[in-house]
Amino acid sequence: MTSSATRNGGTLPDADVIASASRSMAIAREALVDVEAQVASGALGGALAEAVRLIRDRAGRLIVTGVGKSGHIARKLAATFASTGTPAYYLHPTEATHGDLGMVDPSDVVLALSWSGETSELAQTIHYTKRFAVPLISITADAHSTLARESTVALVLPRVREACPHNLAPTTSTLLQLALGDAIAVALIDVRGFSAAEFKIYHPGGRLGARLLSVAELMRRAPDLPLARPGTAMAEAIGIISAYTYGAVGIVDQDERLVGVITDGDLRRHMAPDLLERTVEDVMTRNPVCVSPDMLAGEALKILEARQIGALFVVAEGKPVGMLRTVDLLRAGVA
Known part of the structure; x- marks a missing residue:
């Protein structure tokens, strides 16, 4: 049987590597199925629809924020929103407390990601949204967290097991954040009737840009x-x-x-x-x-x-x- 090298110099049979990868994907799939069901029939779906309406009806931009792994997901979501007709940018919570909050306008909407809902770096951004009546949408896993309580709309994901064998590294949780954020972006495409021709304006390069040529x-x-x-x-x-x-x-x-x-x-x-x-x-x-x-x-x-x-x-x-x-x-x- 072939083996794969491990970081400490040992070996692990390929069959075990494949089994580990399969378990990770199974955990992710089960979590996505659970979230899909909650969107389709539960309170999560109602909150998602409210978030879409809020973003659609605001005159300003969508500011997406988060730190750590949630920050990486927030950056990706900001790029997705911006490329599909929803003006958006990523705001780093730490930089926000050192002047970048000045980029947030009362006509904007803030979308904050934090699995725990108690990320200390987000505290000043939350306070700013309350002070200047900027709508705050959150994606978190704790309905009783500070972030969820202070949000205009709280999208509460189910607490799930991480694919990490120690249940520590953000894996399944970040996947759910990404999936829910993408779902909002796609719903906005449908609501606004964002066309392929408009899509082309934001994607002139690469193979995607070529496919959007007439x-x-x-x-x-x-x-x-x-x-x-x-x-x-x-x-x-x-x-x-x-x-x-x-x-x-x-x-x-x-x-x-x-x-x-x-x-x-x-x-x-x-x-x-x-x-x-x-x-x-x-x-x-x-x-x-x-x-x-x-x-x-x-x-x-x-x-x-x-x-x-x-x-x-x-x-x-x-x-x-x-x-x-x-x-x-x-x-x-x-x-």
Whole structure:
């Protein structure tokens, strides 16, 4: 049996390592199931809905705060809120007591994370919210704690066992804080109708930014498109396919509307001695799958992958305005 080295120089069988990891995940899963049930049917769900309304209706920003492991979760949540349409930033409780409380406006909302609810570093921030009537939302595990009692809305999580074998290192608890905070952020997306187009504004970089590009930004545009009219001989249509790099030719009627497409696959399916003498109507696929210029690149990629094709015509008001190839999406970093 293979073994994994431990920090003190000993070894631990891989099977034991895997079993330990599985136990951790099982503890986390059970805790999440419990919280989900409380959100769906208990007081936690009512408090969450109240918190969402409070954040939505305030004119200012959402200030997320916490120290230690809760502080790390708070930083992540602030980033999630800010990137999904809820202006937010992280406020370090210690820095808050040395002047950063001046960044908190009465129009803001404070979201404070503390598992015990008695984190001493949060005391001044709590006092500030009470003094200047700044709404305070808390995520804690103690309904009777100072933080919960002083909150406008207290989101009280169940006390759970940490995945740490000593029940000490914040593991399950931080997971629940993160899950509940993310749930609030997603609920705000739904409540505000935050669109994918708006999402793109805050995520211009990386693969996510590429997937949020529109088809119009990546397509090959007219007039450089492989097109033919009804009645065109297949010999000529094959020549058009060969002259371009799309592996297809579109058939357009007298009104320039796309009525069919012939792809390399269509040629293989209709291969016969008289193929070159036939016309495009005999071979083309009618009512072909197309995409619109304003469709997101990520959605177009799903269509290309599902259909197992390399290119699609981009159509506006029934007329081809471009072509989108899988290779164009790959080059842009969409996939």
